[in-house]
Amino acid sequence: MSDFVRHPAGVAGAILLTIIALAVLFGPLVAPYDPQAFHTTVRLQGPSADHWLGTDQFGRDLLSRILFGARSTIAFGVGATMISVIAGSLIGVTAGVVGGWIDSVIMRGLDGMLAVPDLLFVLLIVTMLGAGTGEAMLAVSIAFTPGMARISRSSVLSIRTREYVLAAVARGESQRYIILSEVIPNAIGPIIVEGTIRVSFAIMIGATLGFLGMGAQPPSTEWGLMVSEARQFMYRSPWVVAVPGLAIAVAAMGFNLFGDALRDAFDPRRSR
Amino acid sequence: MSLGYLTRRLFSVLLVLVIVSFAVFAITMILPGNAAVMILGEYATEDQLLALAEVLGLNRPWYIQYFEWAGNILQADWGMSLRLSLPVGEVVGDAFWNSASLAVTALGTVIIIAIPLGILAALYRGSKVDLGIGLFAYVGTAMPEFVTATLLLVFLAGSAGGYLPAGGFIAPNESFPGFVSHVILPAGTLGLILMAHIARQVRSEMSDVLASDYIRAARLKGLRERTVIRRHALPNSLAPAVAVISLDIGYLLGGIIVVEEIFAWPGLGRLLIYALENRDLPVIQAITLLLAAVYALSNLFSDLVIAALDPRVRY
């Protein structure tokens, strides 16, 4: 664990994540203005003393909108990923533990689903379910589940052949004990790493859906939606699109950096 | 490699496409309401709906509908677009070539720039060059396409900048300079993100290669460093680089949807958004299948390239 702290990437990621967590938890409490309030006299302004990140086309304070929108954007990413991690792990661990033809069938199915690019898959499902934050989150979870299942399965397979697992099998331990006490505690590492990195993709896809009008709906302050609503004004004040855009990038980067540092902490032999 | 391997790979590509086609069929057929409602709208009467359903054959068992649809596809009959009153094949065909020109431009630029970047970063690990490339890579992978596209537009195409057109398309055979000026921003958007991915992966692969025993052995034979890099390191990192690129093609196919929409590029992505918004089922099905097929075939192609590059791979 001490190695983790020494990696600058990990520290940077941790710092970013802390800021993000604070924004999600306390954003609405510390926001200086009501995110929907119009201030018509100061529309499309850059940063100023009153409005630290500027204002949008209706004079709404960007900082407040960002702080409120953190919940929609980030919680979306984390929520969607967690569902896919749970569902994917169940499928992958089952496939890896049971083996045999069940495993082959599951793998074939996963291969088929993985043949469709992520965003495309999500768009199809969202169209099917209808637009909206909840629907979008479900769509992203479904799209991510095959990938997480793959990772879980391969992690389980690699642990299954370790000698301490063989020793347990030789002893005649029950399948339940072997899975719960020998395999899963050791297989969880790569799953968590992959999950953390996936959050950044989930955030990006969620924002993209918001941008396309298929995810969060107005009057939500989801960051992707903010960009699409402000597009036509972007030449007059780049801040209206740059601020939410960069917020998305910062959030995604935070999870990415943290996930990479986790990966290095779990497997120090990898070259970074 | 053996004919057996090639046959098996083609067979598995086919299998994957069958599964995808099934999934696509299932998804689009499970849309709330059925196709008849989509076409006639919410205010159609029961009779009108039933009649149309008869005509479209929507009341037959699902497996019959699937096989008929699949059979048609295989005979290159993709049906009629529900909204555009044109054969799907025609509509999709044009869009395909437009998308291809964008994708190929983006991919080509990426390969030429990203691979050397990744190699440089690995060679100068820990230096400022490596740090710079690393930073670029991290930021690049954290920005969704629409953010990159928007920022590029603001700075390069706006009335303030005004250097490049903000969207639209000119076919390369009509006017090559016109094509170039229109393709720069969309390809650049796609390219930046892909470059970030690929540079990072190549750096990691190359670092692994440089840390290997055979590189150490080559250096201890007294070979000059540039010989070691050129003859010993590079050939070993080509195969992994190809693998990385083939994985990223999936990402490219997703990103192209958003980029075409933003830059009004008349390709498959823009067409798909239109079809999704308007519930144009045949078009949705056709594009999804097409994109999945492109991805699967590009993976197969890259496997072949890897087999050609790496003598250990003998199937």
Next chain:
Amino acid sequence: MVEKLGNLPAEASLDGLTVLAIRDYSLNYNTTSGPFEALKSINLEINRGQTLGLVGESGSGKTSLAWAIMRYLPDNASEVSGSISLLGENLRSKSHQEILEIRGRRISMVFQDPSTSLNPVIRLGDQIAEVLVRHRGLTPKQALTEGEALLATTGITKPAEMMDRYPHQASGGEKQRVVIATAFACNPELIIFDEPTTALDIITARQILDLFDRLREETQVTALYISHDLGLVSRIADDVAVIRSGLVVEEELCDRVFSAPQHQYTRDLIAAVPHPNRRIASPAPEESASDLLNMTGVSVRYGETSILTRIFQPDRELTYGACDVSLNVRLRELLGVVGESGSGKSTIAKVLAGLQDFDGSLRFNERVFATRKSINTDYRRAVQIVFQNPDASLNPRQKIREILSRPLKLYKIVPRSEIPQRIRDLLSKVLLPEEFADRYPHQLSGGEKQRVAIARAFAAEPELVICDEITSSLDVSVQASVAKLLVDLQRDTGTTCIFITHDLNLIRQLAHRIAVMYRGSLVDLFETNEAENAERHSYTRALLDAVPVPAGTESSPSP
């Protein structure tokens, strides 16, 4: 070409000329927890035509010394003092360019694992030729011809073919010959051999060792031979230096090292080298002892073929892990099973431990088992297995206490309340302190982990313990103590034991009977004292030839 002697005029008087001189050399590695003294005031000399054997266990610094001589140190290394001279020239003061000229031409190196030290995507011929082009100024064509001739001198039967192959198309022995040929190619003044036989099979290792001997004779090359195996070094070195924790504790003529070792560590190392005459076994069971276990016609087939595979790859064969093996194990004996890798010995271990499907039958304690599934809990309690790799045989997330209590709980050996006491007993039986119960595996050394694995096996109060190469991953001195521990345990508990290994000398010390396996079949089975009889199978004899008794240790008194 191989008769030319280095870069020196052939007529000069060369005896006694010091080729490599290391004086007062100290090396530190800067780690996050402070400087680590890897080498401390090393003083060594190698004279013309001599071979210096450098013997040390893992972590002794022997490999660091090789890197120091080749001037290939990592960034965090700092040379604190001393000099390294090649024919009087101080290598430390050379520029990088000059060092590049020296590497491969005046000093070359033979590595431990030929599979990883050859570039997988370059043909073998090119890998030899490039050294000749670089240092001897040959054209590529000349270099290939010369390379072919070099391969012939290292005993490759079809050198022209080998030049065209890629590394994965050659066997371990062939690859190592290529590496050796490359090292000799430019007639260097010094060659460093870094454990060149460790990654090879017994018989191949012997062939490479013979090759080394022959080339040494023919070329009078000066060599630094690094190894962890004192017994092996004794056969090929003129001088021996023993290194421990960065310090050279003994440096002597080979014969004197063994007949009159000065340092205690050297004495310990010598004592740890397995020698067939030094029995460490428990008393043999009587002739009339019954059989504990009988294997009849056991076979293991790998590669179930599906229809599709059979259509597209009709000539893919079924591989056999074990082929029709019939073996009996007598009560209270220690049965040794010997073979090279791929001989099937580990497969048999897995079958007996109930980890592998098999055809055939097992009879144990009056019960017959014909499939893996039929193996019941009684059997599993009575038959325990200890694995080779100490790092992988203990669950890294469990404390030692938990690891040892599992069999106790599973088989209800003792009531719950007595478990802590039993764990203390187990730890003391394997000579580990009580406090270890609260530690995690990564806090223990390899030898200590192996003791825990043994304790875990004996915790179940088994009737048969299978030891699958349990000492192969350990240092020599640790090996001896673990082997002795096992024998003591066997004697105290009356447990029967199957000991699998590739070390013939070790098994002759421990076992009552020895079984020899080759390519999945059992080819020989005999009492240990009949090992050298005439009626032994030819493969057994080949193995015995390949692993002769260590020189200079014959006169050591048995304990």
